[in-house]
Amino acid sequence: MAKRAAAGSTAVRGSKSGRPIMALLDLLGRRWALRILWELREDALTSRALRSACGEASPTVMQQRLSELREAGFITLREEGGYALTELGQDLLQTFLPLHQFADRWSRRTKPV
Secondary structure (H helix, E strand, O other): OOOOOOOOOOOEOOEOOOOHHHHHHHHHOOOOHHHHHHHOOOOOEOHHHHHHHOOOOOHHHHHHHHHHHHHOOOEEEOOOOOEEEOHHHHHHHHHHHHHHHHHHHHHHHOOOO
16 A cells, blocks of 8 residues: 655655655755765866766756756855855765765775676
8 A cells, every 4th residue: 555645744756755854865866966966065166067077967967956956955056156065065965974984994895896
């Protein structure tokens, strides 16, 4: 039997429960979303610089992800040009640091997949 969305919540792509964690995981799981956030970790980048950093991303997909990440409040388009992480985006990136550290330890112990 299919689960219904919890009272007061609405279903989101990838989840019938409407739980925020499911919405976040769906957004971050979309192609190039995490890479865009990662590339913006140190400095703002133009759309062209982001596409270059994400070598294989098509312009259409890149613009879609940038729009989604802006709508979610993780990045902003600066008046002086280029995309940058918002405070919320920086907070999100901080949650990845333990995973990044784990990945470094893991990579020293395993062969590349």
